[in-house]
Amino acid sequence: MNSAAADRPQEGQVDMSAQRGPSSRWLLTALALVVVLAIPLFLVDVPPILDYPNHLARYFVLAHPGDPVLSQMYLPRWGLIPNLGMDVLGAGLLRLTDVHVGGRILLAFSLFAPVAGVVVFSRGVFGEFSYWPLASGTLAFNGIFHLGFMNFLLGLGLAFAAAAGWIVLRRRGEALAAVAYAVVATPVLFFCHLFGVLVFALLIGADEIARLAASRHAGKLTAAEVTRTGILLAIAISPAVVLYLAAPLAAGAAAPAPIAGVGYKLWTLLTPFMTTNISLTLWTTVIVIGFLAIAWRGTRVSPGVWIALGILAMVYLMAPSEIKGGTFVDVRLGMIVGLLFFAGFRPSLSPRQALVAGVIFATLIGARTIYIAATWIDHRQTLAELRGAMAQIAPASRVMIAHGPRASGTYAERPEWALPGISRLDGQLSALMVIEQRASWPLLFADPAQQPMEVTAEFRSLSQSPGGPVDFAWLSDADAPAARLKQAPYLKSWRADFDAVLLIDPPALLPSTPEGLTPVHAAPFAVLYRIQH
Known part of the structure; x- marks a missing residue:
C-alpha cells in the first residue's frame, strides 16, 4: 500500500486511473452505470423511501403558494436556515413538471450526487480518472437513500466535489485561490445541508494535516506554516460558521439522544451497503471489503484519508442518534466512511484482475438494482x-x-x-x-x-x-x-x-x-x- 505520491504501478499491472482525461471507454462505463441505476425510478411514481413523500408534499406546497386550499394550512417561510438545497430545486421544478415526475428527478439528484462527488474527489486527489470510483455505484441505493435524506445526500456529493477543488488548488500552491474558492463553496454547502459543511471541513482539514505531517517528516515544518494553515482553514469555513450562528437552528442548547448500543453501532456501519434485504446487505459488504483486502498491496491512498477515517471513527463512537433535530446521526457517519473507500483509495490490478473485478462489481450493481426494481414494482x-x-x-x-x-x-x-x-x-x-x-x-x-x-x-x-x-x-x-x-x-x-x-x-x-x-x-x-x- 502506497500514498498518493507513490510511484506508478509496476509493469504488467493496470492502474485503474490510467488517463488524466476520461477515455471513451470510461465515459461509456459511466453512462451505463447511470442508465442501470436509473431504471427503478421509471417503475413506480412514488418509491418506498421513508421521508420522500413528506419532502415531496412540502416541495409541492412551496411550488403552489397560491393554492386556495393548501394556503389555508401551510405557508412558505423562506429564511436563513440550512438544508434548503432540495427545497429550492423542488419549488422551481414542480412548477414546470408533474409532481411525481419532478419528484423522481429530485430523487435522481440525491441518488447520483454521492457517486458524482466520489468521482470528482478521486480525480482531484489522484490527478487522473479511475474506474474504481465508478464502483461506488454499488452504494447508490444505500440506507441513507432508503431513509429519504435527500438534502444530506446532495450536500454530501457537493462536499466531496468541493473538497477536491480545494486540494487541487493547494497542491498547485494557490493558497489565496483556494481560500476564495472555499468562501464561495461553504455557503452553498450550508444551504444544501449542514453536514455538507462538516464533511468539507473534514476532508480539507485531513488533507492539510497530512501535508503538515509530510513536511515534518522531511524536516521542513515550521511554526509559521502551521499557523498559516490554521488561518487558511479558519477563513475557509468562516462563512458557514457565521451563517449557522445567524440561523434559528443555533438557538437553544443541544439535547442529544443517548448513545446507541454496540450492536446497533456495528449494524449502522453497514449503512453504505444497506438495502431492505439483510443477505444482500451482507454480501455487498463482504465483496467490497474483500476486494480491498485482496488488492491492498497495489492500492494507493490519498494522504488525508487515514486521518479522515480516524476522526470519523472517534466521532462515530461518541455520536448520539439524534441532536439538534437531526436524526440518525451515527447512520450518516457510516455513509461517509463508505464513500471514502471509493474516493480516497485507488487499486492497481493486472489486466486479468481488472477484468474479473469489473465483472464482479457490474454483477453486484446489477443484482442490487434488480432487487430494488422488484420491490418497487411490488410497492x-x-x-x-x-x-x-x-x-x-x-x-x-x-x-x-x-x-x-x-x-x-x-x-x-x-x-x-x-x-x-x-x-x-x-x-x-x-x-x-x-x-x-x-x-x-x-x-x-x-x-x-x-x-x-x-x-x-x-x-x-x-x-x-x-x-x-x-x-x-x-x-x-x-x-x-x-x-x-x-x-x-x-x-x-x-x-x-x-x-x-x-x-x-x-x-x-x-x-x-x-x-x-x-x-x-x-x-x-x-x-x-x-x-x-
Whole structure:
C-alpha cells in the first residue's frame, strides 16, 4: 500500500486511473452505470423511501403558494436556515413538471450526487480518472437513500466535489485561490445541508494535516506554516460558521439522544451497503471489503484519508442518534466512511484482475438494482391500496394517521416497508394526501427553524413536526397519558379536532373500532375511518 505520491504501478499491472482525461471507454462505463441505476425510478411514481413523500408534499406546497386550499394550512417561510438545497430545486421544478415526475428527478439528484462527488474527489486527489470510483455505484441505493435524506445526500456529493477543488488548488500552491474558492463553496454547502459543511471541513482539514505531517517528516515544518494553515482553514469555513450562528437552528442548547448500543453501532456501519434485504446487505459488504483486502498491496491512498477515517471513527463512537433535530446521526457517519473507500483509495490490478473485478462489481450493481426494481414494482400494490382509502377524503379535511400493532420498530410484512434494524419505511407515505387530496396532514416537516414552511395558526395544534403515526390502540383510551401527549399533542381532543383517521398497515384481523369511528374504506394496507362528532 502506497500514498498518493507513490510511484506508478509496476509493469504488467493496470492502474485503474490510467488517463488524466476520461477515455471513451470510461465515459461509456459511466453512462451505463447511470442508465442501470436509473431504471427503478421509471417503475413506480412514488418509491418506498421513508421521508420522500413528506419532502415531496412540502416541495409541492412551496411550488403552489397560491393554492386556495393548501394556503389555508401551510405557508412558505423562506429564511436563513440550512438544508434548503432540495427545497429550492423542488419549488422551481414542480412548477414546470408533474409532481411525481419532478419528484423522481429530485430523487435522481440525491441518488447520483454521492457517486458524482466520489468521482470528482478521486480525480482531484489522484490527478487522473479511475474506474474504481465508478464502483461506488454499488452504494447508490444505500440506507441513507432508503431513509429519504435527500438534502444530506446532495450536500454530501457537493462536499466531496468541493473538497477536491480545494486540494487541487493547494497542491498547485494557490493558497489565496483556494481560500476564495472555499468562501464561495461553504455557503452553498450550508444551504444544501449542514453536514455538507462538516464533511468539507473534514476532508480539507485531513488533507492539510497530512501535508503538515509530510513536511515534518522531511524536516521542513515550521511554526509559521502551521499557523498559516490554521488561518487558511479558519477563513475557509468562516462563512458557514457565521451563517449557522445567524440561523434559528443555533438557538437553544443541544439535547442529544443517548448513545446507541454496540450492536446497533456495528449494524449502522453497514449503512453504505444497506438495502431492505439483510443477505444482500451482507454480501455487498463482504465483496467490497474483500476486494480491498485482496488488492491492498497495489492500492494507493490519498494522504488525508487515514486521518479522515480516524476522526470519523472517534466521532462515530461518541455520536448520539439524534441532536439538534437531526436524526440518525451515527447512520450518516457510516455513509461517509463508505464513500471514502471509493474516493480516497485507488487499486492497481493486472489486466486479468481488472477484468474479473469489473465483472464482479457490474454483477453486484446489477443484482442490487434488480432487487430494488422488484420491490418497487411490488410497492405499486401498496400505493393502490392507500390511494383507494385516500380517495374518500375531501379537500381541507383534517386526517390523523395511525398504525396497527407492530412486533418491533422495524418489523414489516413486505420487504419494501422496512430497513432492517434501522426503521420502518412506510410512516410518511400518507403525506400523499396533501398533494393528491389537498387534505391536512399532521406530520408534514414544517418547522421554520429547519424547513422553509410553517403551519397556519388554525392547524398548528393539529400538527407534530417531526412526528410519526400514533398507535391505533391508543384511540380506545378515554384519556391520553402525558407521555403520549408529548409524542402527539393533538391526541388530547382528537375526536373534536379531526375529521377522519387513516390506519396504515392494519393487522389481518382488524381490532375493535374505537368509539366515535365509522369504517369507510378498508384495504390490506390502509383503512379509513370517519369521526362522528
